[in-house]
Amino acid sequence: MKMNEFEMIRAIREMFSDLPVRGTGIGDDAAVLHHPGSLLTTDTMVDGVHFILDKTDLADLGYKVMAVNLSDIAAMGGYPDAALLTLGLPKPFTDAQFLRLMTGIHDSAILYRCALAGGDIVRSDTLFITVAMTGHPIKEPILRSGAKPGDIIYISNKVGDSALGLKLLQAPHSVKVKSANYFLSRHFCPSPRLKLIEYLTEHYIIRSCIDISDGVLADLQHIAEESGTGYFLEMNELPVSAEEIGKEFEKDPFFFYTLAATGGEDYELLFTSEQSIDSAAVYEHTGVSVTPVGRILESGYRIGYFEKEFSPSDFKTGFRHFEGE
Known part of the structure; x- marks a missing residue:
């Protein structure tokens, strides 16, 4: 230099x-x-x-x-x-x-x-x-430890996009998608949801929140552990970018839902509230969708996929520094 x-x-x-x-x-x-x-x-x-x-x-x-x-x-x-x-x-x-x-x-x-x-x-x-x-x-800090049994679990926008972008970056032909540049952009340039959280805190009671850096399952586990609760996650309700994936999504939806549940670095918000949130109004005011994907339970960690049920141990979740060294 x-x-x-x-x-x-x-x-x-x-x-x-x-x-x-x-x-x-x-x-x-x-x-x-x-x-x-x-x-x-x-x-x-x-x-x-x-x-x-x-x-x-x-x-x-x-x-x-x-x-x-x-x-x-x-x-x-x-x-x-x-x-x-x-x-x-x-x-x-x-x-x-x-x-x-x-x-x-x-x-x-x-x-x-x-x-x-x-x-x-x-x-x-x-x-x-x-x-x-x-x-x-904006008001009081929203902690991971505030979730209560009965709370609805919400996720902003789409998840799994960054993980797909990383796959395309590492091996461009490892997975076929309709819009590769979309997923690469989502990996390189995440969008902090500052406008969304400002709107949510003004109109709803958000009991707990975390940004999805390690993956939906790993970060939902953080909320459950800090709150002393369990959860039921409907994996098939996770908001995925099916249109941008294209025909491959129809061939193997479980692969893409699993990637959405376990892939990290989406930097979307995963939050809980006892209230039913008006997703249309949220999108109208912030340009960001929110999707209900499960419930906070008294105890136990359950993952549903249509008629099947899994536990967190059935999935490899989240990157962890120093693991296996």
Whole structure:
């Protein structure tokens, strides 16, 4: 790279000057936030673990690393305030690559109105990006531990799209779909559901919520464990992108429903409420659909697929760091 650390910081500071921090941002030893939020989250993406550099547009990567943090804030019933960014850049990384990565980060920040308050840039053998984000709850924070027996389980938009996109990225001919670019886009550029959670919290009582990063089954299990409950999931009711999949969906729907239940990185919201939610009204006001897919039970973990019934152990659920090492 031709730019040194301080030149990169100056470039970042200039790029993000259109998103003022509520306090003092880049330029001091620490940021000063006049209205600090009570929500804090962080995520890291590492080359070879979360993405493959030579198969990834750096603008998409920058967008996604912001989006996954924004999704965490949305899942807590909140709205973002500011972010801290840490970059670990390998020696072959060029100025053009750096600016492309920062363009994606900036695009996401602008779209969801999240200021960049500071961060760090270091040399690293492997490219990594860490974002830490602060936000504030719209009302009260929505926890995973709030689900009650009888609650309806809802999911936003579609699930399984990112997992299909990843399959197409790793082996383009491993599965036939009608709209490959749709699934690749859903994998690279998830949509944090900030507008949706704002509408839901204004009109309904949302008892628990989680963003779907590890997969529907894995994340529903997190809610059940934190709430001390069970669940019944109707797998055949999961909202899948059947039209974009095309004819292959009709040939083997169980494969695609299983992928929807176990695939991660959709960053949709899985939430529970005792209330019946007007899906048409939600879509009209937010542009995002919500689908009821099951119920919270007193105990036990049950998964239905038409007339059949399964347990979580019948499925391989979710990616886990360090598992099997």
